[in-house]
Amino acid sequence: MLAAARRQLLLDRLARDGRIVAKDLAAELGMSEDTIRRDLRELDAEGLAVRVYGGALPASPAVVDxxxxxxxxxxxxxxxxxxxxxxxxxxxxxxxxxxxxxxxxxxxxxxxxxxxxxxxxxxxxxxxxxxxxxxxxxxxxxxxxxxxxxxxxxxxxxxxxxxxxxxxxxxxxxxxxxxxxxxxxxxxxxxxxxxxxxxxxxxxxxxxxxxxxxxxxxxxxxxxxxxxxxxxxxxxxxxxxxxxxxxxxxxxxxxxxxxxxxxxxx
Structure with a gap:
C-alpha cells in the first residue's frame, strides 16, 4: 500500500473508530507495526493525530491560536x-x-x-x-x-x-x-x-x-x-x-x- 493511501486510511479509521491500535492495524493490513507507527508519528507532527501508548487518537482542531x-x-x-x-x-x-x-x-x-x-x-x-x-x-x-x-x-x-x-x-x-x-x-x-x-x-x-x-x-x-x-x-x-x-x-x-x-x- 502506498504511503498516501495508508495516510488516508489512518485518518479514516481515526474518524470512524476514535482510536488506532498500531499492532492490530498492522496485522489487519499485513505490514510491519513500525510502518504504522512511523505514519502515526508523521500525522502527529502535522497535528492530525495525537500519539498515545500503542497507537493514536484523533487530534482536536481547537488547539489553533x-x-x-x-x-x-x-x-x-x-x-x-x-x-x-x-x-x-x-x-x-x-x-x-x-x-x-x-x-x-x-x-x-x-x-x-x-x-x-x-x-x-x-x-x-x-x-x-x-x-x-x-x-x-x-x-x-x-x-x-x-x-x-x-x-x-x-x-x-x-x-x-x-x-x-x-x-x-x-x-x-x-x-x-x-x-x-x-x-x-x-x-x-x-x-x-x-x-x-x-x-x-x-x-x-x-x-x-x-x-x-x-x-x-x-x-x-x-x-x-x-x-x-x-x-x-x-x-x-x-x-x-x-x-x-x-x-x-x-x-x-x-x-x-x-x-x-x-x-x-x-
Missing part, C-alpha cells in the same frame, strides 16, 4: 455557552475559564446578574466590564495562545480562591484520554481551578467531543458533567455515556429548566 479559534464552530460554542450561563445563579461565586466558549458564556449572562466571577482570562475579564457581577482577576504570566494567566504565580494565586462552580474549557473530551488541552502549564492551571470549586462543568462544543490533545487536564470521573451539543447518537457520545459521564445537552436538545434543576437539586 486564539484568533483562529474564534472562527471554529461559533454556533456550537454559543449553544454550549447558553447552557453554561444558565448554571450561574444570583449570589454564586463562579470561576470562569479562558477561551472562546468562556467568552460566549459572558455574552449569554444577564448583565444585571448579581454574582462573583473569578477568571484568569484577560479577555473574559474585559468582557465583564458592563456587567453587575463582581470580578476577581487571577494574575500571573500571560499565555498569549489562550490569553490567560498561567505558570507558578498564577497557580499560587488560584490556591487563594474558592467557588461554587468552575466552568472549564478544554480542547478534547475523549472516553479514553479524558479531558485534555494543548499546553502543560495551561493544563496545570485548569486542574488547580477545578480543585477550588464544589462542581466542575466542562464546556465542550461539538468539535471537541471524541478528540484529544497532548496534555491531560482531568479524568472524566473528576467533573460533574460535560455540556455539549454533539450528536447524542455519535460513537464518541455513546462511549462517554458508557464511561459514566453526565452529559448535559445544549443546542436544540437543551432543556434549561432541567439544567437549572441540576444545581438546585430538583
Amino acid at each position: 486564539y484568533a483562529a479559534r474564534t472562527r471554529v464552530a461559533p454556533d456550537s460554542k454559543s449553544s454550549v455557552a447558553t447552557v453554561a450561563a444558565s448554571l450561574i445563579e444570583p449570589g454564586m461565586t463562579v470561576i470562569l475559564d479562558g477561551g472562546t466558549t468562556a467568552l460566549a458564556t459572558v455574552a449569554a449572562l444577564p448583565r444585571d446578574l448579581d454574582c462573583t466571577l473569578i477568571t484568569h482570562s484577560v479577555t473574559v475579564a474585559a468582557a465583564l466590564l458592563e456587567h453587575r457581577a463582581s470580578v476577581l482577576i487571577i494574575g500571573g504570566g500571560l499565555f498569549k495562545h489562550s490569553a490567560v494567566a498561567c505558570g507558578a504565580a498564577a497557580v499560587e494565586a488560584a490556591m487563594g480562591v474558592s467557588g461554587d462552580l468552575f466552568l472549564l474549557g478544554v480542547t478534547g473530551v475523549h472516553a479514553e484520554a479524558g479531558l485534555t488541552t494543548g499546553d502543560a502549564d495551561e493544563a496545570a492551571m485548569k486542574r488547580t481551578l477545578a480543585s477550588r470549586c464544589a462542581d466542575t462543568y466542562v464546556m465542550a462544543s461539538e468539535e471537541k467531543i471524541g478528540a484529544a490533545s497532548r496534555f491531560a487536564v482531568l479524568g472524566l470521573d473528576q467533573v460533574t458533567g460535560v455540556i455539549t451539543d454533539a450528536d447524542p447518537d455519535s460513537r464518541a457520545m455513546r462511549e462517554l455515556r458508557q464511561a459514566g459521564v453526565e452529559l448535559v445537552p445544549a443546542g436544540p436538545r437543551a432543556d434549561l429548566r432541567a439544567v437549572e434543576g441540576r444545581r438546585s437539586g430538583a
